[in-house]
Amino acid sequence: MKYEGMIYRPPSEANSLILQVAVGCSYNKCTFCHSFQGKSFRIKSFEEIKEDIDEAGGYGRIPRVFLADGDALIIPQEDLVKILSYLKLKIRGLERVGIYANAVDVLKKSVEELRELKELGLGIIYLGLESGNPEVLKRIKKNATAEQMVRAAKRVKEAGIILSVTVLLGIGGVELSRAHAEDTGKVLSEMDPEYVGALSLMIVPGTPIAQAIESGKLVLPNPFELIRELGLMIANCRFTKCFFASNHASNYLPLRIRMPEEKERALGLIREVLQKNDPSLLRPEYMRAL
Numbered sequence: 001m002k003y004e005g006m007i008y009r010p011p012s013e014a015n016s017l018i019l020q021v022a023v024g025c026s027y028n029k030c031t032f033c034h035s036f037q038g039k040s041f042r043i044k045s046f047e048e049i050k051e052d053i054d055e056a057g058g059y060g061r062i063p064r065v066f067l068a069d070g071d072a073l074i075i076p077q078e079d080l081v082k083i084l085s086y087l088k089l090k091i092r093g094l095e096r097v098g099i100y101a102n103a104v105d106v107l108k109k110s111v112e113e114l115r116e117l118k119e120l121g122l123g124i125i126y127l128g129l130e131s132g133n134p135e136v137l138k139r140i141k142k143n144a145t146a147e148q149m150v151r152a153a154k155r156v157k158e159a160g161i162i163l164s165v166t167v168l169l170g171i172g173g174v175e176l177s178r179a180h181a182e183d184t185g186k187v188l189s190e191m192d193p194e195y196v197g198a199l200s201l202m203i204v205p206g207t208p209i210a211q212a213i214e215s216g217k218l219v220l221p222n223p224f225e226l227i228r229e230l231g232l233m234i235a236n237c238r239f240t241k242c243f244f245a246s247n248h249a250s251n252y253l254p255l256r257i258r259m260p261e262e263k264e265r266a267l268g269l270i271r272e273v274l275q276k277n278d279p280s281l282l283r284p285e286y287m288r289a290l
């Protein structure tokens with residue numbers, strides 16, 4: 001398999017074969033994101049992709065494939081159809097293909113086009129909401145509004161594809177912490193995804209958000225303030241059926257919550273941790289990672 005630069009994939013795709021069909025992110029301007037800095041975006045040619053699929057065809061059974069890089073759903077429909085069809089033909093035991101997308105990529109496709117991709121094996125789309133608060137989305141230069149995020153989520157679900165949404169604790173700073181938590185909970189509820197992953201903002205030197213912190217424009221919440229933010233977000237979430245996880249390595253309080261059944265239990269636990277205010281109950285700083 002040929003990979004260009006660092007490869008990123010969602011934690012739940014740890015056992016998947018990563019097939020790099022595009023290099024970088026077509027947008028690449030979110031102020032907190034370092035993932036594809038220095039990579040100029042390009043979609044790989046079908047010949048390059050075909051070579052990798054042919055090689056993977058000799059590995060044996062591969063139940064899951066993840067299409068990298070940052071927003072591979074931007075690939076034109078006919079090319080994605082070609083890639084998915086060839087995967088289906090060559091990979092034994094293939095059960096699900098996953099992909100990163102942003103809301104704009106999703107909205108460029110019709111429900112029928114998304115359904116066509118689903119028929120060919122696209123089973124899950126990972127979408128970064130980061131925040132449901134309009135001011136936070138503007139400050140972090142996200143390329144979609146909350147309203148576009150909701151429309152994109154509804155389209156994915158209408159096509160029968162599983163939706164996994166990521167949000168970022170701390171991204172509004174101390175100033176917008178409450179508004180960020182409440183609005184994110186509300187927008188997540190409207191999106192009503194099958195999975196939510198809450199990560200804590202980790203600062204990477206050289207990113208615009210790191211400069212905002214250095215200059216004092218953005219003040220990050222402390223660990224207990226982040227947990228309060230998580231609680232407020234969860235309190236504002238109303239899902240049909242969702243698995244909400246804050247167990248990513250960046251978080252101080254790892255939780256795995258089946259919603260709606262376990263929501264009150266999780267809120268009780270968060271209240272207890274906040275009341276005790278004991279740092280030994282949190283994941284130690286040295287164990288946190290991107």
Ligand code: SF4
Pocket residue numbers: 025026027028029030033034035036070071102128
């Ligand atoms: S759209 Fe995603 S991958 Fe691209 S810059 Fe923003 S966060 Fe990074």
